[in-house]
Amino acid sequence: MKLRQKFILLVALLLLFVLGGSFWLVFDDLKQEFLTDFEQDLNASGTAFRSTEKQRFRSLATIAGFLEGSPSFRNVLRRSDEKTIFQYLVDVSEPTDADVILITDAQGQLLVRSDREGDKGLRLTDAPVFGDALQGAYAEGYWSDGESLFQLVSLPLVDSLDYVDGTLSLGIRIDESFLQKLGHELRVEVAYQGEPELPPTTALLTTSPKSFLTRQLDLAPDKKIVIAKSVIPISQFVWRSRWKLVEIGSVALLLALAISLPLIGRMTNPVELLEIAQAEMKTIFRTNLDGLIFVDEHGLISTCNPAATVALGFEERDLLGQPLMERLPSEVLAQLDDAAGGTQSATFTRQGHDFKLYRTFIRRQASETLGSILLIHDVTAERERERLFDQFLKQLERNSDQSESREFIFGLRNLKAWSEIKAEKLESRAVPLELSVIVDSLKEEWADCDRLVLEPPPEGQVLADRSHLLLSLHNLILFSLQRSEGRLSFEVERDGGSFRFTLAGRPRQNTKPLEETEFSQGDPWHSDLGANALGIFVASKLLAEHHSRLSFTHSEDMERIAFHLPKAVKEV
Secondary structure: OOHHHHHHHHHHHHHHHHHHHHHHHHHHHHHHHHHHHHHHHHHHHHHHHHHHHHHHHHHHHHHHHHHHOOHHHHHHHHHOOHHHHHHHHHHHHOOOOOOEEEEEEOOOEEEEEOOOOOOOOOEOOOOHHHHHHHOOOOEEEEEEOOOOEEEEEEEEEEOOOOOEEEEEEEEEEEOHHHHHHHHHHHOOEEEEEOOOOOOOOOOHHHHOHHHEEEEEEEEEOOEEEEEEEEOHHHHHHHHHOHHHHHHHHHHHHHHHHHHHHHHHHHHHHHHHHHHHHHHHHHHHHHOOOOEEEEEOOOOEEEEEOHHHHHHHOOOHHHOOOOEHHHOOOHHHHOOOOOOOOOEEEEEEEEOOEEEEEEEEEEEEEOOEEEEEEEEEEEOHHHHHHHHHHHHHHHHHHHHOOOOOOHHHHHHHHHHHHHHHHHOOOOOOOOEEEEHHHHHHHHHHHOOOOOOEEEOOOOOOEEEEOHHHHHHHHHHHHHHHHHHEEEEEEEEEEEEOOEEEEEEEEEEOOOOOOOOOHHHHHOOHHHOOOOOOHHHHHHHHHHHHHOOOOOEEEEOOOOEEEEEEEEEOOOOO
């Protein structure tokens, strides 16, 4: 047999082997393609569930915030007996999505719940959603009373001095009807794992679990929602298609014999070199703990490593070939400028981790961009050190021998607020606040100050974060008392669609006039404004979070510090 014939026979046998193996690979790939589509559907369903979950949390938080800020709620809670409070909560919960409203005291003992009487005195501090609220923080999560499971938000109930008197919690019941509705909306089968036990939406989930693709959605450490889709239709379709794949394989064999010989020599070396280069590139990327992303001249992602996919929260297939600006978090986009050159940086947070992003452009000439390289570094360790610092400040405030000193207490709060501002971790939660409640809080805090005159406020509500607004007002009062002599007047007036807050007093001699830019761009540690400089800097930043700014008017006879806050529209 001639060499050419041997070669043809060898190639024919090789192609037959390859195509025979390809038959089974295609067969398996077809099945995997369907499974991938199903997995994507499950992922999309999981995303839809999380989106709905967030909407429910937001809805409950909005209702809880409105109820917590309602004077009628405070009056009922302070002056009424248990049965009256119970009936009030029942009446309040009826027009809302909340299935239960719970109120605890400062020790976490249940005072009353809206869905049933009894259980008074039950201690709830073991549940994190209640424990966090008792520490003065907004909390959300899931809670079981042994009979029912609830999606819950909890707010601290604080007095005029911001001490926690108890908690207010609103929840939606997770039951069999909820699972049925969830499965219908997401077009999946649903089961629940945890206590209390809830039946799945189909018995096959328990009798034939291998017939389903599943995804677990964690609600709490011991509570999970399982969404599932049956794979039986996939298997049936694939097996019906096997003979079609055989026909395709036979035709492919003949075509491969016809075209493979002249192309083998041309294709072998480039393919091998490409595979080697790809293997080296993958090795470099997978051994790097920082995220790496290469972007081409069109702004499309050409290469990324696993660390980058983790940082951005996308699968690799969802990043490659996609526009970079569509895959970066919105907070990063606000910090980057495509028109700028050199190296840029941005920060963002995802799933409890803080990241620092660096972007460097690759340019051949000033007007020609070849692409860019992004490095994403996890800076969560630095965040943990900041958290420990916050804990230190709280401990110092609790244990200080100067707890009766107003300036000392506000100084600690300002120091904490300033650290959050510089770390870009300040969170404001605007809720409707009665003007009379704000002024009453000021009266209580400044009852011993004869120089401060608090004018009666008009009726109405402002939309603001309560703790941030009160801290800002206390800081402005301290600052104004330092700069003025004689009486200091505080007044709230209507001004169109907002309220104007004004502090007015006679300035001391040789007092430097104030400018807003000092506080928006300056540094309190290098200020010549006195001991309370930090306070007015913090007030300026906190008010900026409310889209407001300080204004100053100064003369020999009068100095005024003012700002505006929007009116809160009451629901009828």
